[in-house]
Amino acid sequence: MAEPLIHVAGLAKSYGSRTVVRDVTLRLMPGAIVGLVGANGGGKTTTLRMFAGLLRPDLGSGTIVGDDIRHPGTARRARIGYMPQRLSLYPELSVAENLRFRADVHGLLxxxxxxxxxxxxxxxxxxxATRFERLSGGWGRRVQFAATMLHAPPLLLLDEPTAGLDVVTRTDIWRWLIELAGRGHGVVIATHDLAEAERCPxxxxxxxxxxxxPIAPSELIEKKWSRNAGGSGRRARPRRRSVIALGRIAAVARVEVLRWCARVRPSPCWSWCRRCRCCCSAMRSARPRRASASRSLRQRPPMPLTRPARCTACRG
Structure with missing residues (x-):
């Protein structure tokens, strides 16, 4: 049976009188993905730094890739890939030079x-061939992820790797993570996005x-709905349905307003009402431009010359 990559219990870390994180217990097997979910400043980065050997926990015990978590050694750093939230490559070097330098640091032939x-x-x-400081945020994240995976570590520690990225790059990173987990790599990813956390088992x-x-993401979502409803999870579901129903009622009301505006058509000049957020003919100019007799009736109606008058839909 394979040994766990992470096996810790009761980890805690404090800075002075302030306890940042406590009671961290985790058992991560090869091929598993675990998400650290919470608000900013909740202790996710501190936990990853303790796993990476950059911080020593005040309480608790366990092992990280076979190394004692309270006494980190060089063997642990060679078997993990830690990607911090901030870009940590050298800005004055090119992408190829940064990757080559990282390969030399890990002693790769x-x-x-x-x-x-x-x-x-x-x-x-x-x-x-591009200098790292000239890359966009998405390309910078790609390069940093590649540098983290350069020595093929069995354990990945990623601190919000998709923060501020576009949908395409975020999808690519998650596709890579799932592929790596399928090859036996363990992944610990920190995020504050609950929708992204649903990708983690x-x-x-x-x-x-x-x-x-550890809990399932669906259990956390159920608890949040229960907490917002002020009761159990069973009482949260009707509230969720009621919220959806209110949204549908608002959409129907919006359609009715548009239909009413279409019936009231004192002028062919259409405008946008910022207050009721509808495009209606009631927002007409006080002095619309008259179309000449030579113009075809199929042409676009003339635009108003003056500022639109009050909207008769909302009286705004």
């Missing part, structure tokens, strides 16, 4: 070959320094 393989795998060929929920879990 044939650094040039590893860089070419990473560029082909993660789609970095168009920006290899199990999550740890951070709230006011207290850690709950």
């Amino acid at each position: 044939d650094a040039k070959g590893h860089v070419e393989t990473a560029a082909a795998r993660w789609g970095l060929a168009p920006v290899l 199990m999550i740890l929920h951070y709230r006011d320094g207290q850690v709950e879990g």
Whole structure:
């Protein structure tokens, strides 16, 4: 049976009199993805830094890739890939130079070959010769992810790798993570987006320094609805349906307003009412431009010369 990549219990970290995180308990097997979910400042980054060996926990015990978590060694850093939230590559170097330097740090033979393989795998060929400081946010995240995976670590620690990215890049990163998990890599990803956390089979929920879990994302969503409803999860579902119903009623009312505006048509000049947010003919000019007799009736109605008058739909 394979040994767990992470096996910790009761981890806690404090800065002075302020307890940042407590009661972190996790058992991560190869091929598993676990999400750290919570608000900003909830302790997710502190937990990842303790896993990476950058911080020593005040309480608790366990192992990270076979290394004691309270006494980190160089062997742990060689078997993990830690991607911080901020971009940490050298801005004055090109993408290829950054990757080659990272390969040399990890002691990889044939650094040039590893860089070419990473560029082909993660789609970095168009920006290899570009200085890192000139890359956009999406390309910077791609390059940093490739640098994290350059030495093929069995454990990945990712601190909000998709923050501020477009939908395409975010989808690519999650596709890569699922592929890596299928090959036996363990992934721990921190995020504050609950919709993104639903991609993880199990999550740890951070709230006011207290850690709950591991639990399924659906269980956390059910608890949030229950807390908002002020009762159990069964009482939360009717409230959710009522919210959806209110949205449908608002949409129907909006359609009725548009129909009413279409019936009231004192002028062919149409305008946009910012107050009731509808395009109606009631917003007409005080002095519309008259179309000449030579113009065809099929042409577009003339635009008003003066500022639109009050909307008869909302009297605004």
